[in-house]
Amino acid sequence: MKITDARVVVTSPGRNYVTLIIETEDGVSGLGDATLNGRELAVTSYLRDHVCPLLIGRDARRITDTWSYLYKGAYWRRGPVTMTAIAAVDVALWDIKGKAAGLPVYQLLGGAARDGAMVYCHASGSTLDELSRDVQDHLDQGYLAIRAQAAIPGLVKTYGIAKASDKADGRIYEPASGALPQEDTWETGAYLDFAPQMMAHLRHEFGYGLHLLHDVHHRLTPIEAGRLGAALEPYRLFWLEDPTPAEDQSAYRLIRQHTTTPIAVGEVFNSIWDCQQLITERLIDYIRTSVAHAGGITHLQKIFALADLYGVRSGSHGPGDLSPVAMAAALHVDLTIPNFGLQEYMGHRPEAAEVFGTAYTFADGYMHPGDQPGLGVTFDEQAAARYPYEPRYLPVNRRLDGSVHDW
Ligand code: CS2
Numbered sequence: 001m002k003i004t005d006a007r008v009v010v011t012s013p014g015r016n017y018v019t020l021i022i023e024t025e026d027g028v029s030g031l032g033d034a035t036l037n038g039r040e041l042a043v044t045s046y047l048r049d050h051v052c053p054l055l056i057g058r059d060a061r062r063i064t065d066t067w068s069y070l071y072k073g074a075y076w077r078r079g080p081v082t083m084t085a086i087a088a089v090d091v092a093l094w095d096i097k098g099k100a101a102g103l104p105v106y107q108l109l110g111g112a113a114r115d116g117a118m119v120y121c122h123a124s125g126s127t128l129d130e131l132s133r134d135v136q137d138h139l140d141q142g143y144l145a146i147r148a149q150a151a152i153p154g155l156v157k158t159y160g161i162a163k164a165s166d167k168a169d170g171r172i173y174e175p176a177s178g179a180l181p182q183e184d185t186w187e188t189g190a191y192l193d194f195a196p197q198m199m200a201h202l203r204h205e206f207g208y209g210l211h212l213l214h215d216v217h218h219r220l221t222p223i224e225a226g227r228l229g230a231a232l233e234p235y236r237l238f239w240l241e242d243p244t245p246a247e248d249q250s251a252y253r254l255i256r257q258h259t260t261t262p263i264a265v266g267e268v269f270n271s272i273w274d275c276q277q278l279i280t281e282r283l284i285d286y287i288r289t290s291v292a293h294a295g296g297i298t299h300l301q302k303i304f305a306l307a308d309l310y311g312v313r314s315g316s317h318g319p320g321d322l323s324p325v326a327m328a329a330a331l332h333v334d335l336t337i338p339n340f341g342l343q344e345y346m347g348h349r350p351e352a353a354e355v356f357g358t359a360y361t362f363a364d365g366y367m368h369p370g371d372q373p374g375l376g377v378t379f380d381e382q383a384a385a386r387y388p389y390e391p392r393y394l395p396v397n398r399r400l401d402g403s404v405h406d407w
């Protein structure tokens, strides 16, 4: 089953998505998501200029061999651009294998280990009352797990607060837009005081019958994170995400010494080496690597298998800045692994549905990838052409003294 064509389409139905399309000699084609938010064209060039030409003539059935060929063959290993490009190829080849076999990808990965994957959504508010209304809206939609973020009093902007216009269609937070990054502000002291109040408020309003999560988005020092985790213990979070920038894996030893609040890390990781220490030293509870940024289905399975040995569960990243192709691929993996924890689901803007057709479903807090052969996602190239690429960046964060902080 020779590969006859591999091409990349950049489209912006509500936000930018980079899609790899691989075609084979017998007419079966596959889709991969190559979106790297704010750096989309780097992956596009990596694929177009350096990977697609190598794929022509290769046997589409040899997924592991192609993975190793691209990873080891580049000599320059890892990194978000390389690993997103390899992921797109890998996911497209799994899509092809499923379609050729007439089976949904999850059947090729060992079959369903559960009936559905529990997902969490995002709720936010510029006040605690607004946050409560958003939480209630999502409970009404059937969500069992909710990530809560609220504006920090005294700061002009806070991470994770959806615009009212985005909330209109449910669950979408769009971080940034425009030719230059927007600038946010940060003050650790105000945040550390406020975050426990926010969770106390939500437990008071909604009780303990829902799973609550919170994303710190890499902003604390290890000792600050330990203090926050301890302060949040009475509110029994499902997880506290990215308390410190996790390229310093050893920082988590200090956090662990101070709190039993479960920790989730890894959406910015791109390989098993980024989380090896976190997993083998049991420094985290959930690993958040995504199928789009951590080398595709083939590599994500390895990460989750390592995690399983150490009692760490999956918590795949599933933001609106990954395309429905990645969302579907994540759900196929979620359904099959023994140590599934929780899947993020932010959804996509309505325009995205003109470009991507999906077979996955949501009911009563759980998602299922559907039973179409392959991933169950279609891509309409004509519709994609109606939404040309728009330069967009993630925000930059500054402390009140003007210095750049982690966003
Ligand atoms: C966030 C993301 O979903 C999350 O947990 O951290 O929305 C993240 O900010 C974006 O994916 C960055 O592109």
Ligand code: MG
Residues within 6 Å of the ligand: 215, 217, 241, 242, 267
């Ligand atoms: Mg996050």
